[in-house]
Amino acid sequence: MEKVKIHLLPAVLAAGIMSFSGVLIETAMNVTFPTLTSEFNISTSMVQWVTTIYLLVISIMVPFSNYLIKNFSIRKLFMIANFFFIAGLITDFISPTFFVLLLGRILQGISTGIALPLMFHIILTFTPLEKRGGMMGVGMLTTSIAPAVGPTYGGLLTSVLSWHYIFLFLIPILLLSLVLGLYAIPEISVEKNSKLDITSLLGIALLFSGLLVFLNQMGSIKSLFPLFIGMIGLVIFLQRSVKSPFPLVKIDVLKDKAFVLFLCGFLVCQFLLLGISFVLPNFVQIVSEENAFIAGLVMLPGATVGAILAPVSGRVLDKYGAKKPILIGLILAAIGWIALTLLLKQPSLASFVAGHVFYMIGLGFAYSNMMTSGMNLLTQEEYGDGNTLFNTLQQFSGAVATSIVASVINIFQENNTDYQLGTTIGAQVAMFILLTLLLIIIIACIIHFRPAKNN
Structure with missing residues (x-):
């Protein structure tokens, strides 16, 4: 690996801020569901897609990031993730319809799906083994408090201002993450040593989309079809992980x-x-x-x-x-x-x-x-x-x-x-x-x- 200086703690925090923001919004939006249902005139099952679409995109992006990290520099990936998150925040702040709101959540899911594995990749690659536990703890700190802060944050803003401000107030935090990352993460050349297995990615997409829809509809006869789709995706993924020369994830x-x-x-x-x-x-x-x-x-x-x-x-x-x-x-x-x-x-x-x-x-x-x-x-x-x-x-x-x-x-x-x-x-x-x-x-x-x- 090319010997260049990385400022480890601010680099971990820069990626961690994006992961924290992603989890914060996920839990903050849960308390807004009654408001969104009324404002957009949609059903309770439909409003759940605010969370479901976000988790689905992350579930697909994290395995895809395994390929991205092997083929692109961590600095480039960090900047791309930050751009997607800020774009998602702006989209959701101005969202006039529910489907525009979902588009913003997709952009945020892409970002978190890159930032989360990128943070741990930085820790595992650049932290000495004897100090790794402490640095992994720092990484977990950035996300572990978000599930509890989220409902308070979301409830306060929704009752005092509007749910739109959940997204607006995070833009300065993401800009701080960007500044930290540009300072701390150097450009490190990567020797491209793998190819993207499209079939594996398709299998993962079918697996998690099927299972997440199944969970949303659990207890209904309609849930059997997405469960079947998910099982097909699992079979495709497992077969490719064994047969492909460049599997998306080696199991x-x-x-x-x-x-x-x-x-x-x-x-x-x-x-x-x-x-x-x-x-x-x-x-x-x-x-x-x-x-x-x-x-x-x-x-x-x-x-x-x-x-x-x-x-x-x-x-x-x-x-x-x-x-x-x-x-x-x-x-x-x-x-x-x-x-x-x-x-x-x-x-x-x-x-x-x-x-x-x-x-x-x-x-x-x-x-x-x-x-x-x-x-x-x-x-x-x-x-x-x-x-x-x-x-x-x-x-x-x-x-x-x-x-x-x-x-x-x-x-x-x-x-x-x-x-x-x-x-x-x-x-x-x-x-x-x-x-x-x-x-x-x-x-x-x-x-x-x-x-x-x-x-």
Whole structure:
């Protein structure tokens, strides 16, 4: 690799700001759905496309970025991603129709789909191994606080000004990202060593578009067709990953059982993060009868603690190895999650904040270290493929978690004459389902770390 100076921390922050902004808008727009439904005279199922189209574009762009990073300089990719994001913000700020709004979301999805893997590529390529945990924590910090800040940010602007300003106020932040990136990221020539496998890209597009539409229509007979399309896409992708000389993603990295464990643990953490981001704000509004702004504020202290702990936990990993921060973090997260589940029976805002903070302390120690530990098992040639798997599945798992939680709660709401009681029972059942996944990962990690290893 060409030896040029990169200013690592500002480079990571520059790409991280775009990733943060993407997640912020995703969660901020959720509280605007009733307003958008009324303003554009559209159905509830239609308004969901504000999020669905964004996640779909990211799910396709992240694997595509694996090819882009191998064939274009990181400086060029950063500038392209920044341009698309700013263009998307301007488009959505002025959007006169719902379909123009969706166009802006597509542009933002293209940007986030490049920026997210680019950030981790910079970390993995330029950070010394002994400092990688701390820098991965910095990268995770830029995105982990966004899901909780988003509802507060979106609710405040929508009630005081208009949902359009959600996009306007982010333009200066993206311009700051651009300035940081132009200063920190040098032009590094890339030796083009791969070709684009169009068939693999088509398979991924069919896979994620089919599955996301299936999740949006889950419970309806209409959902079977998009599920079928998604399965066809999966078959195409798997065949090409084996037969193509230049597969979009090499799935050979999944032969390493330890890598698969850390990948699954990371995705379960993402399930919990997005699941609670849906359960608590809705519970606070429906059962505790507070407004969207208060519901967002309930999430803020825990998210702040989790974000602050991400780089701290990374430094703990660098110093002591993966075993202690991951196991301690998962166990603390489980205790906090059980407390939150039980507190739904006797709700109070103070108890929710305390339970969520305790849970986020645990998640803060485990979440980013799962990804760091998994990526540390790979060779430098495999970084792109591992990075793609982590980031693609992270985005998709968020959609899966939200759909599962929403469906479970909806079932109990519809089958109970007391809507608030149905919400409470549904929320508890949904959280017990996610708790089961967490306990499985804890047991698997205990078994993995049990042999004497240098960690």
